[in-house]
Each structure stands twice: as C-alpha cells, then as structure tokens.
C-alpha cells in the first residue's frame with residue numbers, strides 16, 4: 001500500500017482535480033486567458049466575479065446575475081491563438097440546489113465558429129468535458145448555457161479548464177469515497193472470542209498473573225469486589241431502572257432550578273439506586289419536587305431554561321451500567337470463568353441493547369440541532385462507550401447466558417406508535433431496531449447494539465476530517481468489525497483515504513509530535529490511536545492472513561517514543577496551543593520518570609523484532625533504571641514479563657490503562 005498516495009487523495013478529495021498525475025497533466029491554457037461573462041453577481045474580482053472561473057479554488061465559484069437570460073455565455077480570450085481540443089467545466093449547482101439551476105444543455109464555440117454540445121441528465125450538473133476530434137487553433141472559447149431544467153436564481157461555475165489533450169488524459173475528478181449502505185455489509189462472524197482487545201492467550205496470562213503475583217492478586221480482589229455489588233438483587237430490581245425507548249438523556253448543564261448549583265454529569269450525577277428518578281444538587285435539593293416537576297422531557301423554568309432532571313437520571317443509569325457494571329462483571333468472568341458474572345453482565349448488556357437503536361438523540365442539551373448519538377453520548381462519543389461494550393461483550397461471548405431469551409421482544413410491544421419524546425422535544429428522528437419472538441440476548445446485542453452503533457460510527461468516518469472525533473468513530477466501527485467479522489469496517493480503518501494511516505501521516509510530524517500542539521490533546525490522540533493496535537493485530541482474513549501490525553509504521557512508532565519526558569523542562573511542560581497558563585510552582589525532579597513513556601516503550605518493544613526490538617528494550621531498560629533510582633526498589637518487570645503486565649492491566653482498564661507494579 002502506497003501511503004503517500006493515500007495522503008494525497010485525502011488532501012485533494014473534493015478539489016478541482018484530474019485523474020492524472022502532475023507530471024503527465026497537460027497545461028491548463030485557461031489560466032493565461034482573460035475571462036468575461038454576459039452577467040455576474042459581483043465585479044470581476046469579487047466573490048462571484050469572472051476571475052473565480054479560473055482561480056483553481058474549489059471553495060469559490062462564479063455566479064451569473066440573478067436576472068440572467070438564456071442562452072447565457074462566459075468567454076475566455078487569448079492575445080495570441082492557442083491550439084486546444086478539450087474544454088472542461090465544473091458546474092456549481094448541486095452544492096446549492098435551492099439557488100443554482102441544473103443545466104440541461106450547453107455548447108462551446110471557438111473563434112473559427114466550430115462548436116460542440118453537451119446534454120446533461122437531470123441532476124447531472126457537475127464535471128463535464130467538451131471535446132473536439134482534432135486540435136483547433138483559436139483565440140477564444142465561448143461557453144453557452146443553452147437550457148436549464150428549472151430556472152433558479154443563478155447559474156454557477158466552479159472552474160473552467162482548457163487543454164490540448166490528444167491522449168485524453170484529462171478525466172473527471174476521483175469520486176469521493178462514500179459509506180456503503182448497511183445492507184451492503186457482510187457480517188461473517190468471528191471463529192473465536194475474545195478477539196478484539198484480548199485473546200485467549202491474554203486471558204490465560206491474566207489468570208496466571210492473578211494467582212502468582214502480588215500485584216495480580218490485589219488486582220483480582222479489587223475487580224471481584226467491584227463486580228460483587230452488581231450481583232446483588234434480582235433481575236427485576238435492576239430492570240425497573242431501564243429508561244424507555246427514546247427517553248431523555250442529558251449532561252444537566254443548567255443545574256438545580258432552585259439554587260443553580262450542579263447536579264453532576266452522566267455517571268457522576270448525584271443519584272442513587274434507592275432514590276429512583278431523582279437527583280440531588282450539590283446543596284442538597286432533591287429533584288424533581290412539587291414546584292419543579294419533570295414528566296421526562298425536562299422542567300422548564302421561568303427564564304425558559306430547561307432543567308433535564310429525569311434526563312440526568314437516565315444518563316446516570318446507562319452510564320453506571322456501561323462504565324461500571326459491564327466492565328467489572330466481564331472482567332470478573334474473564335478471570336474466574338464463573339457463570340454468575342456472565343449471567344449478570346448479559347442481563348445488563350441485553351437490557352441496554354433492547355433500547356439502544358431507538359435512543360438516537362444523545363444528550364438533549366448537547367449544542368447541536370438536532371442532537372444525535374446513543375443514550376447520553378453525543379456524536380463521536382458513541383464510540384467511547386461502544387468500545388467498552390465491545391470489550392465486555394467479547395469477554396462473555398462464549399457464555400451460554402447470551403443464548404437466553406432477550407428482553408427486547410417484550411419491550412418491542414411497548415414502543416410508542418407515534419413519535420417518541422426525543423423526536424417531539426428535540427427533533428431527532430426516531431429509528432427502530434429489530435425484534436422477533438424468540439430473539440436471544442446474543443442476537444439482540446449483535447444487531448440492535450453492536451451493528452447499530454458500528455454503522456453509526458462508520459457512516460461518520462467519511463467527513464474528510466482527521467481529528468480525534470474521527471479517530472473515535474473509526475475505532476468504534478473497527479472494534480465491531482473485528483468482533484463480528486465485518487471486513488468493511490476493518491478495510492475502512494486501514495485502506496480508506498481517512499484511515500488510521502492517513503491520520504498518523506497527516507497529524508503526526510517527523511519528530512513524533514501531534515498537530516494540535518496542546519500537549520493534553522496530543523496525549524489523548526496517542527491513547528486513541530493505540531486502541532487500533534490490538535484489533536488490527538488480531539484480525540484475520542484472506543487479505544490480511546496475519547492481521548495488520550500498525551506499529552510496523554515508523555511514524556506510528558515515533559509517536560510513542562518518549563512523548564512525555566522530552567517535553568519535560570525542569571518539571572514544567574511548554575504550554576503550547578490552547579493549554580491553560582502554567583502558574584504552578586514546580587521543581588525539577590533530579591531523576592524525571594514517566595510511567596506513560598515506560599508503558600509505550602514496552603508496547604513498542606513487544607510489537608517489534610530485530611534491531612528495532614533491541615532499541616526499545618534499551619529504552620525501557622533505561623526508564624526502569626530511572627524508576628529504580630526514584631523509588632529505591634527494583635521494578636518487577638523485565639522483558640516479556642513487562643508486556644504481560646501491560647496486557648494484564650489493559651484487560652481491566654483498557655481505556656486508560658496504567659502500568660502496575
């Protein structure tokens with residue numbers, strides 16, 4: 001795969017480009033011509049003036065005057081005659097269809113009177129070429145719009161090109177890659193689980209570490225303690241808290257309607273299981289109350305601001321189950337194989353999946369109109385929870401608890417016939433998942449949660465932006481792709497113009513620094529990109545029989561090589577970009593150490609071979625010597641055993657794993 005090619009596609013997609021390389025491309029003779037037009041919306045150098053016909057900018061266009069008459073001409077003239085055989089026009093119509101007419105027929109006339117005509121189908125107004133069989137010598141090109149489908153306010157042209165192109169090298173610009181329809185995607189299944197962030201081998205190692213090491217025993221005890229509280233109570237107790245389909249979710253930005261103090265957000269909201277459908281503000285007001293009722297769509301105060309009290313509660317429930325119950329139960333199951341953990345995890349994930357595809361708004365108070373997402377999570381944040389679902393589901397995938405009947409068919413009968421609360425209140429379109437009579441939990445989670453969320457993420461990976469939100473969308477779809485064997489999601493992550501490789505190449509410089517210079521963002525991007533590594537490593541198909549080793553990429557490796565310590569200047573880090581001001585009094589450490597750098601060095605070592613491996617072994621040996629000097633004790637990790645620890649930790653805190661000793 002030519003990574004440079006990917007890079008160029010990503011940059012030029014959407015531009016006025018030609019499907020030939022720069023070396024072969026004939027000269028655009030239009031650039032030497034003087035343009036004029038029968039009418040224009042602005043003066044020639046204005047926003048819609050005739051100079052916009054030739055400026056090579058896709059973001060600008062020429063527009064006729066609003067009182068234009070047909071036929072309407074634009075003209076290019078040369079002081080000395082030129083030999084040409086091709087005129088191309090990039091029509092501006094689809095981009096502003098309410099104001100710009102779609103062309104039906106147009107002609108090109110040269111100074112000797114020779115003409116050629118092109119007819120357009122409805123909706124076809126885009127790139128078009130007018131060809132002459134033989135080169136013609138001319139001093140002018142007149143392009144006439146003869147007829148349009150429906151008269152609109154303007155005629156528009158992005159750009160005109162004139163070429164001598166006997167070999168017919170000039171062609172339409174490359175099609176933008178677009179999302180496939182959900183029905184076009186194949187779900188092949190995976191031959192074994194777990195397969196996404198961990199494998200059976202990782203599980204065996206984790207179980208061994210949990211029995212044979214001091215830190216492992218401590219870690220196991222804390223996981224089982226966290227899981228134990230989710231084993232309390234019977235199923236019906238927990239299911240009473242499940243929000244309705246299309247219910248309200250919210251950050252709760254407006255706080256308490258009585259005193260204005262905060263009520264907490266999502267999983268951190270001030271809610272408890274023994275006070276259902278209520279939240280307590282930081283000053284102790286319990287809401288809703290008699291004066292501040294909430295029917296589920298929020299309490300509207302006199303100042304018209306909306307206080308989403310039930311929305312805060314619903315967000316708390318789904319976030320608690322997602323971020324606390326599922327990981328601890330699934331990790332306890334992975335460590336012990338005890339079915340009681342899988343059974344309870346299956347209950348929670350099936351319940352969440354039963355209302356998942358209908359909960360399409362995200363938090364109602366997120367500043368987008370209409371809001372979009374799943375449960376409380378808006379937009380790219382859908383992926384943040386999706387990877388947690390994938391990890392938990394993958395770990396319990398082999399349990400029979402998932403073959404039990406799903407809650408979904410029972411809930412399906414309660415779905416509202418008309419628009420749900422979210423569509424009525426914030427305008428997010430309702431959607432419907434699938435149900436059938438004897439649907440199992442596994443079928444429900446596969447279809448209504450995993451495939452639904454993955455497609456939501458996947459279709460957002462074609463926006464042409466390569467920021468962190470994009471990385472989230474891409475990794476969400478990738479995780480499900482590997483979990484359920486959906487090749488398109490994997491290929492999209494490694495082969496598309498917006499792939500992880502394009503992200504690394506565009507966003508990471510030769511010194512391994514990130515383009516958003518604020519160091520916090522940069523570190524977040526590193527954590528995000530790292531979550532592509534395992535799923536790609538574990539993926540198997542005819543095309544990638546050994547998976548994809550992302551750390552084979554030199555620039556990807558440089559991104560993880562001492563990112564923290566090289567920025568440490570006498571205990572401070574430079575506050576680049578939009579970092580807050582650094583007004584702390586800090587002293588330089590005699591021996592600086594970064595556990596994050598150590599963690600990355602271990603991963604690099606684990607992923608490489610030969611000379612590279614030796615380099616990274618030296619790096620993490622160096623870092624462990626620093627650590628030893630600080631703490632006066634010997635770091636209990638060497639070589640592969642070190643990797644064990646990272647992998648072990650990742651199993652249980654894979655989103656923000658820390659090194660553990």
Ligand SMILES: [Zn+2]
Nearest residue numbers: 256259281285
């Ligand atoms: Zn209050």
